[in-house]
Amino acid sequence: DAKTTQPNSMESNEEEPVHLPCNHSTISGTDYIHWYRQLPSQGPEYVIHGLTSNVNNRMASLAIAEDRKSSTLILHRATLRDAAVYYCILIVRGSTLGRLYFGRGTQLTVWP
Amino acid sequence: NAGVTQTPKFQVLKTGQSMTLQCAQDMNHEYMSWYRQDPGMGLRLIHYSVGAGITDQGEVPNGYNVSRSTTEDFPLRLLSAAPSQTSVYFCASAGKRDATTLYEQYFGPGTRLTVT
Numbered sequence: 001d002a003k004t005t006q007p008n009s010m011e012s013n014e015e016e017p018v019h020l021p022c023n024h025s026t027i028s029g030t031d032y033i034h035w036y037r038q039l040p041s042q043g044p045e046y047v048i049h050g051l052t053s054n055v056n057n058r059m060a061s062l063a064i065a066e067d068r069k070s071s072t073l074i075l076h077r078a079t080l081r082d083a084a085v086y087y088c089i090l091i092v093r094g095s096t097l098g099r100l101y102f103g104r105g106t107q108l109t110v111w112p
Numbered sequence: 113n114a115g116v117t118q119t120p121k122f123q124v125l126k127t128g129q130s131m132t133l134q135c136a137q138d139m140n141h142e143y144m145s146w147y148r149q150d151p152g153m154g155l156r157l158i159h160y161s162v163g164a165g166i167t168d169q170g171e172v173p174n175g176y177n178v179s180r181s182t183t184e185d186f187p188l189r190l191l192s193a194a195p196s197q198t199s200v201y202f203c204a205s206a207g208k209r210d211a212t213t214l215y216e217q218y219f220g221p222g223t224r225l226t227v228t
Contacts, residue, residue: 032213043116043202043219044155087154091213100217102147102154 004088009107012078020073020106022088027068032091035062035073037084038105044087047073083110113138116220118203124226125193133188133223135203143206143214144186148172148199149222155202161186162208193227200224 005023012018024033035047048055048062050071055062061074075082087105119134137144145160147170157170161180175197177189186205190197201223206214 034216036217041222043204043222044217045219046216049216100155100157102156104152104154 004090004103006086006088006103006106008104009109011109011111012075013111014080015077018075018078018082018108018110020075020086020088020108021070022072023070024088024090025069027090028092029068030092033062033064033068033071034089034091034100035060036087036089036100036102037082038087039081039084044102047086049091078108078110080110080112083108115139116203116205116218118201118220118223120223121221122224124228125190126228127193127195129193131190131193133190133201133203133225135186135188135220136184137186137203137205137218138184139205139207139218140183141205141218142183142208143217144180145170145204145217146176146178146186146188147202147204148197149202150199158188158201190225193225195227198225198227 034049036044037047038044048057048060050062050064063072085105085107087102089100116137142163146158147155149155156172158176159178161167164180164183167178180186203220204217206217209215
């Protein structure tokens with residue numbers, strides 16, 4: 001299994017930036033880094049993914065360390081709706097197709 | 113598009129009963145999968161399919177059967193329900209970027225199953 005390590009929980013105030021870290025020291029050169037989040041009582045939803053370069057989309061930014069052993073999901077202005085469990089997942093290219101190993105993720109609490 | 117739909121939303125079974133959880137997607141995705149999520153845990157893969165007529169086992173396949181006769185549907189069958197199968201079940205689908213990688217997965221809203 002491709003391993004990632006995330007803090008169990010983090011807190012933020014509304015409208016402040018949030019930086020969610022993920023360590024993946026055993027990542028290989030072709031592994032994609034994906035982030036999903038799961039809002040309460042819902043299925044997970046895709047947030048963002050990257051391979052080597054930093055990535056931005058309408059939901060978040062993904063900053064990938066130069067050695068790729070860690071990455072950070074950045075929510076630029078947290079809202080109450082961003083309170084969720086965030087999962088950092090490695091997609092091992094060429095392995096059994098589509099196996100997502102979720103782990104326990106980081107529970108993000110956003111305070112008004 | 114409705115995306116990924118699952119029925120039923122809730123189900124209570126007695127030990128030994130069988131049932132089928134339904135999953136459908138309208139995005140023409142080749143890849144579909146079933147996960148279970150136990151309280152306080154991440155999701156674990158039960159079975160998956162890379163196209164109609166092709167299925168394979170994930171991490172926790174025991175006690176479950178699947179088939180994929182169409183691109184749209186991927187039902188999950190519980191053969192003889194046990195209390196250990198009490199969980200929330202999520203179905204997901206994704207398009208294939210190439211032979212070895214997928215695009216992002218889309219998840220359904222889940223089925224909450226209780227086995228007494």
